[in-house]
Amino acid sequence: MKIQSYSESFLEKYDQLVKTKIVSKEKAHLCNILHLSTHLLIVNENDEILCRKRADTELRYTGQWTSTIGTHVELDFNYKSTLEKFLPINMEFEWVGKFRVKDGFENEICGLYTARLNENVLPKDFMENRKFLNKSELEKSILNNIATPHLKEAYKLL
Numbered sequence: 804m805k806i807q808s809y810s811e812s813f814l815e816k817y818d819q820l821v822k823t824k825i826v827s828k829e830k831a832h833l834c835n836i837l838h839l840s841t842h843l844l845i846v847n848e849n850d851e852i853l854c855r856k857r858a859d860t861e862l863r864y865t866g867q868w869t870s871t872i873g874t875h876v877e878l879d880f881n882y883k884s885t886l887e888k889f890l891p892i893n894m895e896f897e898w899v900g901k902f903r904v905k906d907g908f909e910n911e912i913c914g915l916y917t918a919r920l921n922e923n924v925l926p927k928d929f930m931e932n933r934k935f936l937n938k939s940e941l942e943k944s945i946l947n948n949i950a951t952p953h954l955k956e957a958y959k960l961l
Contacts, residue, residue, distance in 0.1 A: 804827060804875060804877060805825050805826070805827060805877070806827070806828055806829045806831055806875050807825060807839070807877055808823045809837045809838065809912075810837070811887075819860075826838075826847075828875055831875075831910075834888055835910045835914075836908065837910045837911070838911055838912075838946070839847075839875070839876035839882065839911060839914070840874060840875050840912075841883075841914045842872060842877060842886075842909045842913055842915050843870060843871050843872040843896060844870055844916075845917070845918050846917055846919050846920075846923075847891075847919075847921055847922055848921055850935045851935035851938075852935065852936055853871045853934070854868040854870070854933065854941070854944075854954060855870065855871060855932055855933045856868060856869075856932045856933070858932070862906040864880075864908070864952075866949070867944075867950055868936065868944050868949060868950045868951065868955055869951040869953055870891050870915075870951075871956055872886065872890070873913075874889055875925065876914075882904045882914030882927070883914075891925060891926050892924065893916070894918050895918065896917060897916060897917055898914075899916060899960050899961070900915055901915070902915060902959070904952045904956055913957070915957050915960055945958065
């Protein structure tokens with residue numbers, strides 16, 4: 804997957820990022836290059852958030868809870884158009900805002916959306932490795948470091 808990288812010089816204003824070069828997702832992570840990702844949190848009628856459990860085979864954040872959908876913004880796409888490619892069904896979603904994740908694995912500016920849906924409208928295969936977490940479960944996951952920084956930062960914006 805090819806993604807756009809950005810200069811770190813305009814970080815105080817996420818909307819004024821300066822494009823630098825096109826790199827692979829792998830190179831962006833290996834070289835700690837700033838790039839974009841998009842995230843969706845699905846919220847049910849009980850205000851629980853649908854979180855995805857990362858596989859034990861993942862290189863980063865192994866076995867941790869993360870956003871319902873999270874993916875890198877592909878070249879020539881934006882937050883919204885990238886997210887739309889990964890939706891399990893046609894759904895309405897709302898823009899929440901942006902957050903930053905920068906640690907030993909990631910250097911991203913993340914766009915966050917939410918959608919309100921009932922569990923019964925989602926395909927069963929989409930629900931694999933996903934679970935609705937209530938506020939207490941989510942906050943406990945964050946405190947016990949079993950939530951990705953993406954989920955932690957996204958939760959702060961809600």
